[in-house]
Amino acid sequence: MNESAFHYIIVGAGSAGCVLANRLSENPRHKVLLIEAGGSDARFWIKVPLGYAKTFADHAVNWSYMTQPDPGLNGRQAYWPRGRVIGGSSSINAMAYLRGLPHDFDDWERAGATGWNWEIVRKTYEALECHVEGAIQKGGGPLVVSDVGDGMHPFVQNFLVAAREMGWNVARNLNGEEAEGLMRMRSTVRNGRRWSAADAFLRPATKRSNLRVISRALVEKLIIQNGRAAGVQFRLGGVQHIVRANKEVILSAGAINSPQILQLSGIGPAALLQAHCIPVLHDLPEVGKGLQDHLAVSQYYRATEPTLNNILGNGLGRMLAGVRYILTRKGPLSVPVNQISGYVRSSPELEVPDVQVYCNPMSYITHASGAVGVDPAPGFLLCVQPSRPTSRGQVTIASTNPEAPPLIQPNSLSTNEDCETVIKASRLLQQLAQTSAIRAVTKARLQPDISTMDDAALLENFRNRAGTVFHPSCTCRMGHDARDSVLDARLRVHGMEGLRVVDASAFPNVTSGNTNGPTIMLATRAAELILQDA
Numbered sequence: 001m002n003e004s005a006f007h008y009i010i011v012g013a014g015s016a017g018c019v020l021a022n023r024l025s026e027n028p029r030h031k032v033l034l035i036e037a038g039g040s041d042a043r044f045w046i047k048v049p050l051g052y053a054k055t056f057a058d059h060a061v062n063w064s065y066m067t068q069p070d071p072g073l074n075g076r077q078a079y080w081p082r083g084r085v086i087g088g089s090s091s092i093n094a095m096a097y098l099r100g101l102p103h104d105f106d107d108w109e110r111a112g113a114t115g116w117n118w119e120i121v122r123k124t125y126e127a128l129e130c131h132v133e134g135a136i137q138k139g140g141g142p143l144v145v146s147d148v149g150d151g152m153h154p155f156v157q158n159f160l161v162a163a164r165e166m167g168w169n170v171a172r173n174l175n176g177e178e179a180e181g182l183m184r185m186r187s188t189v190r191n192g193r194r195w196s197a198a199d200a201f202l203r204p205a206t207k208r209s210n211l212r213v214i215s216r217a218l219v220e221k222l223i224i225q226n227g228r229a230a231g232v233q234f235r236l237g238g239v240q241h242i243v244r245a246n247k248e249v250i251l252s253a254g255a256i257n258s259p260q261i262l263q264l265s266g267i268g269p270a271a272l273l274q275a276h277c278i279p280v281l282h283d284l285p286e287v288g289k290g291l292q293d294h295l296a297v298s299q300y301y302r303a304t305e306p307t308l309n310n311i312l313g314n315g316l317g318r319m320l321a322g323v324r325y326i327l328t329r330k331g332p333l334s335v336p337v338n339q340i341s342g343y344v345r346s347s348p349e350l351e352v353p354d355v356q357v358y359c360n361p362m363s364y365i366t367h368a369s370g371a372v373g374v375d376p377a378p379g380f381l382l383c384v385q386p387s388r389p390t391s392r393g394q395v396t397i398a399s400t401n402p403e404a405p406p407l408i409q410p411n412s413l414s415t416n417e418d419c420e421t422v423i424k425a426s427r428l429l430q431q432l433a434q435t436s437a438i439r440a441v442t443k444a445r446l447q448p449d450i451s452t453m454d455d456a457a458l459l460e461n462f463r464n465r466a467g468t469v470f471h472p473s474c475t476c477r478m479g480h481d482a483r484d485s486v487l488d489a490r491l492r493v494h495g496m497e498g499l500r501v502v503d504a505s506a507f508p509n510v511t512s513g514n515t516n517g518p519t520i521m522l523a524t525r526a527a528e529l530i531l532q533d534a
């Protein structure tokens, strides 16, 4: 394959890369190459919505990163799963679908991403989505977002009653007119199966003769000639290959690997590159900086009523659920675990929601290795996640070996504002657990019981126990210029020709909710910009 030429080379077949592969190959004159490090997504546990618990720590489809010790989490290292498979993280994620809130995107524009305000991106979302509510279908886009409420465990009704007691809106769909409250979570599920970016965008395009997909190929670095991305170097089956791009190379390798590939290619902070004896082709200080993520803390409760634990916490129940799923594509395995969620305000004087709440009708333990164990006794969890953290970490190469995981320093809770939001969010959790609806179904509060904790203890509980919600972003963010960012508002790398980054690393700030939808939206708009510039 040495020296073959394409118009566009896309690195990474994840949420963003699948969209680009589809949109850029619509024109049969464009020769498009998509290169993915992982293999096929034709796996049972990828297709089954609740199979998320199995792929969570499956190294066959997962980069399974560990962060550096994080001072804000009392020195803990965290397990960060990322999809290494066709579909990327959209093939292993929890399928919760939220667009984000209007101010998230207005803030993108304020940060320098001109043309990404809510009014503009809302139209992209509307064209992208197809909402399925039972027999009703709204919208004709390829991204199926289903109301899976009918398949949820009846226990979730308690969460909605508790929400009303808290004075929170119970919304039908937070991806429409309503922007606040809890709802039965909408999910990227279609007919009881995961609907990944590969399903929505890549699969329909693979029959095109002008699109080539190469999987199990690790991109090692970009080929840069005279300030232009001329191609990429990748390794497939132990053999190194070089492919050339006449128009553009687009990095869609995700928020951890896109900055890693730039740095390995000599584009990044000069001091870092020099420390690894990499020739500095372009000193771009912000590559890898600006990392944002969502952190959440879960509190667990034993229940007085049956929950999903009664089914999935024992071998017989799991077997019956499996048989039911195989025969009907229904039942507990067909619905993602985050069943009730939404946006709320930690104090009434705030203009916008600042906390995402999750209520799951099941309790489980996630071990440090990422393995998930379901409790045998009925239980549930209540969880809060500050929506718009201000702390920023970084991703830096650890060595010149492209196989070596980069160093991830989340730098969590490094601002006073974030610590204050954690305390206010934890107070909400205390109040939610005290509602009569939740007390009525609580047999016991599992340790640590936060019900009587003061502010300091709540913050300490968060530092000791909070975990990632798997939304790393912003490591190659859009902005004004090379002093504050990596990309311009058309996602072009500052100071380079023929090179863009299109994935969650391009977010100027993390959005308030789950990040798969915003990434797919971003890639859809990016494809328009790339084609305009062609």
Ligand SMILES: Cc1cc2nc3c(=O)[nH]c(=O)nc-3n(C[C@H](O)[C@H](O)[C@H](O)COP(=O)(O)OP(=O)(O)OC[C@H]3O[C@@H](n4cnc5c(N)ncnc54)[C@H](O)[C@@H]3O)c2cc1C
Pocket (backbone or CB within 6 Å): 011, 012, 013, 014, 015, 016, 017, 035, 036, 037, 038, 056, 081, 082, 083, 084, 085, 086, 087, 088, 089, 090, 092, 093, 094, 095, 096, 097, 098, 217, 218, 219, 220, 252, 253, 254, 255, 257, 258, 261, 469, 470, 471, 472, 502, 503, 504, 505, 514, 515, 516, 517, 519
């Ligand atoms: C466990 C988990 C649960 C999540 N739950 C949700 C949820 O419920 N709802 C939600 O909205 N979001 C969720 N997310 C987040 C969401 O899935 C991501 O934000 C989104 O998929 C990011 O898309 P991306 O295109 O930036 O990166 P990815 O989808 O991660 O794609 C990057 C791709 O690039 C490939 N790649 C990387 N390096 C190289 C290389 N050197 N050479 C070749 N290929 C390479 C990777 O293998 C991968 O396929 C979750 C994520 C995880 C991991």
